[in-house]
Amino acid sequence: MASHGVRGRSGGRPTLEEVAARAGVGRGTVSRVINGSPRVSDATRAAVEAAVAELGYVPNTAARALAANRTDAIALVVPEPETRFFAEPYFSDMLKGVGSELSETEMQLLLIFAGSDRERERLAQYLAAHRVDGVLLVSVHADDPLPDLLTQLEIPAVISGPRSAAEPLASVDSDNYGGARSAVEHLLSRGRGHIAHITGHLAVYGAQRRVDGYRDALREAGHEVDEGLIEPGDFTEEGGRRAMAELLRRRPDVDAVFAASDVTAAGASQILRETGRRIPDDVALVGYDDSAIARHMEPPLTSVRQPIEEMGRAMIDLLLTEIADRRPAASRGLERHQVVLATELVERRSS
Amino acid sequence: MASHGVRGRSGGRPTLEEVAARAGVGRGTVSRVINGSPRVSDATRAAVEAAVAELGYVPNTAARALAANRTDAIALVVPEPETRFFAEPYFSDMLKGVGSELSETEMQLLLIFAGSDRERERLAQYLAAHRVDGVLLVSVHADDPLPDLLTQLEIPAVISGPRSAAEPLASVDSDNYGGARSAVEHLLSRGRGHIAHITGHLAVYGAQRRVDGYRDALREAGHEVDEGLIEPGDFTEEGGRRAMAELLRRRPDVDAVFAASDVTAAGASQILRETGRRIPDDVALVGYDDSAIARHMEPPLTSVRQPIEEMGRAMIDLLLTEIADRRPAASRGLERHQVVLATELVERRSS
DNA sequence: ATCACTTGTGGGAGCGCTCCCACACTACCT
DNA sequence: AGGTAGTGTGGGAGCGCTCCCACAAGTGAT
Incomplete structure (x- = not known):
């Protein structure tokens, strides 16, 4: 000092x-x-x-910002109320990655919550005033207007979890397709023959990719895909219960379930238990996220882990590049920037 | 829009x-x-x-900042690693209060973690560059150089939990003295005659105030204060275990314990259970903070609740006043700004 | 009619930088 | 010797505001 x-x-x-x-x-x-x-x-x-x-x-940062037309600050925008932010380790891990990568630079990180309409209004003003050089967008819904606003304002942005295969914004994601495959391949290797899939909210692109991975894994192992074994869920616990009940009704011989999230798996496990099925003896169960809930379930849940901290780091890298190029990826045409990180299957006693 | x-x-x-x-x-x-x-x-x-x-x-904020010499931003500085920030509901509640009060204004809130030395170094630079109009300091240790740095830089600041009775900075605190009194009075009303106190880390001013409250409550009820019933702790679970064991050794007839934090109470309860004592039958237990742990203990813990969200709001009010006055409280001499908010005893089955 | 305010308005100066042009100087070719 | 680069440097212009002085116009007392 x-x-x-x-x-x-x-x-x-x-x-x-x-x-x-x-x-x-x-x-x-x-x-x-x-x-x-x-x-x-x-x-x-x-x-x-x-x-x-x-x-x-x-x-004097203000003078520099005025003269050079940059702010040396980026925003991490969380389109959720604070409560969820604190509740889910996802954000904490993400922040850790972002922070560590950013500490190499002179950039300042702002944490902005945009859960309520009022907060979103403020955020819009904030962005319109170009008070940040770039934006990190986490956990965005498919119909969120924020990404388009950013494109329109020509503010460099990186999104975690592209909204589609044609996501115009730079994005970082984990390998949902590969993660789903590894889960299904694991269940196959355990000798399961009737593997069901409770999907995530299908408006979320990552949920679709998990279904793709599920299908392809089965197909490549020589199994025919039974569409009746695919039940739509929505990432919630209640959705997991509903879907599991429906699956049991339709395909009582199911002997394994790959759920699109740990929370969903928790819901499914309740129904399995209530209907007298043992995990993993009667039905093996695999979740997704490797969240705290996975470790605390009984039996502990096999789950697909995403390298969230690393994703945070990758987002910063992408964003800094975007900022250096001074144009959002959208206007660069084909040369889109997408990073996909590998997942890892964490085996526990539920499978 | x-x-x-x-x-x-x-x-x-x-x-x-x-x-x-x-x-x-x-x-x-x-x-x-x-x-x-x-x-x-x-x-x-x-x-x-x-x-x-x-x-x-x-x-254009930069131009305005340059011309008017203000930034319209304030920082919430957390001198802890992110991990603790997310783990403790304290911060989440504080942030909620701060955010809601700030949403009335044009001020921008920055969240700054200063856990590691490196982060502190960055923060010092940041403050030296006067990139914020004011600072909110939460959970500061008595020997932290940050408050003095702020005074020296003449940056308006409000501290949560004054470091001493003579805290030069504006401060917001809950009524530690009164909270401790209410806990002890509650135990007295339950007919307990040998009430022990496991203190917090005594370098923390609030912990001292709780001891004062404990003493005065006993004294005013006509009891003599037995110094042997006061055992120093440090707000941690391990400290609670250690202190409880020591108390039992020294004063086996203790029939109530007022712990300076819920975590400490949790530690104490373990020892009580291990030594075959029932709560509250043999030993009544009261904690402090009314955190999640209090609700989840067995039996649920009676605890002193602090209005944290309200404290956040009060801090913003004070800080905005300070900023409007354009001088830190320190230079205003006697006219110090201190706000003390009342606590509330939440009775549960442990007492 | 004169003076003294008050109210509303325009615009110069200046905040502390970055950007970039101009220029001095050197070095190395022809 | 003249040309042609390159290298290091100084300083003007300008970023988009706020602050404040100047001043016109209106109001009301004397």
Whole structure:
């Protein structure tokens, strides 16, 4: 921490000009040193750095933002009320990844909640005022207007979980397709022959990809896909209960279930238990997310884990690139930026 | 949301100047309208507002910050790693209060974690650059250099939980003294005669106040304070176990324990159970914080609740006043701003 | 009619930077 | 010697506001 001769003659903070005067150079040169330009001689740079240290100079961000038309800040926008944000470890992990990657830079991270209409209104104003250089969007619903607003405002943005195969925004996602495949392949290897799938909310692209993975895994193992074994859910516990009950009614011989989320799996397990089925003896169960609930279920739930912290890091990387390019991916045409990270099957006693 | 003729002729965002031209007035007048000055005639104001709407004008924050020397942003600084932040409902509640109070204003809230040394270093830079108009400091340790840094930089700040009776910063706190009294009085009313107190970390001022409350409640009820019944803890579960074991060794006839936190109470209850004592039959137990753990203990824990959300609101109120006054409380001498909010005893089955 | 305010308004100056053009100087070719 | 790069540097212009002074016009007392 610079602790030298703070507070210049005027009592205010020292300016670039004052540093320049002290170092006996021009304003431009100090600016170059501050911004790490290579076009400065070593001697001059040393002199400027000394002056900076002596005066305790800290650049004025507002002036810089005004002159350079950038803010050195990015926003992590959470389109959920605070409550959910704190409840789900997803966000905490994401934030950890984002924070660690960002600590390498001078960028400032803002956390913005946009759960209520009022908050969304404020956010719109905020974005319109271009108070951030870029936006990280997590947990966006398919019909959310936010992504389009960002495109329209030409603000670089990265979305976690693309809304479709043709997502115009840069995106980071885990391999939903591969994750689903690994879950099904695992169940097949355990000798299960009637594997059902309780899907996620199918308006969510990732949920569709999990269905694709489920289908392909079965097909490639030489099984025919029985559409009656695919029951739509919505990622919720209640949806899991409903879907499981329906599955048992339609296909009583089901001996394995791959659920699109751990919460869904929890709902399914309740129904299985209520109908006298043992897990995994009668019906094996695999979830998705590897959340806390998976570890605490009885029996502990086999689940597909997503590398959330790493996803956060990847989002920052993408976003910083976008910002450096100064144009959103949307306007770059084909050259879309998408990152897909591998998942990992965490085996526990439910399968 | 203003959705009118966005994007002026130049393709960039419209400026004050352009709004002024369009409304047929001067720059100053537009500025006055934007900032709600009363010194504008109704007709002019209407004309300007129309121009603003037509152009979709949004003020440039950087320019405003530069010219007016303010940022319209305040920081909530959490001197803890993210993990603890998410783990404890304290922060979530605090954030809710802060957010709701702030939504009345144009102020932007930044959440800054300063858990690691590296993060603290960044924070120091951040504050030195005066990138916020004020700071909210929660959960500060007595020896933390942050408050002094803020005073030195002359940045308005409000601290939750003063560090001493002579805290120079504006502060908001719950009534630790009264809360402790209510706990002890409650135990007395239940006919307990040997009430012990496991303290919090005594470097924390609030913990000292709780001891004071404990002492005075006993004294005023005509009991002599047995110093042997006061055992120092540190707010942790392990501390609670250690202290409880020590108390039982020293004063085996203890029939009630007032613990300085719910977590401490949880630790104490383990020891009580292990030594064959029933709660509340043999030993009554009262905690502090009314956190989730209190509701989930067996038996559910009687606990002193602090109005955390309200504290958040009060902190914002104080801070906005400080900012309006443009001087930190420290330099205003005697006229210190301290708010103390009442606690509430939540009775459950442990007492 | 004069003076003294008050009210509303325009616009200059300046906030502290970045960007970029101009220029001095050096180095190395022809 | 003249040309042609490159390298380092100074400083003007300008980013979009706010602040404040100047001033016109109106109001009411003397």
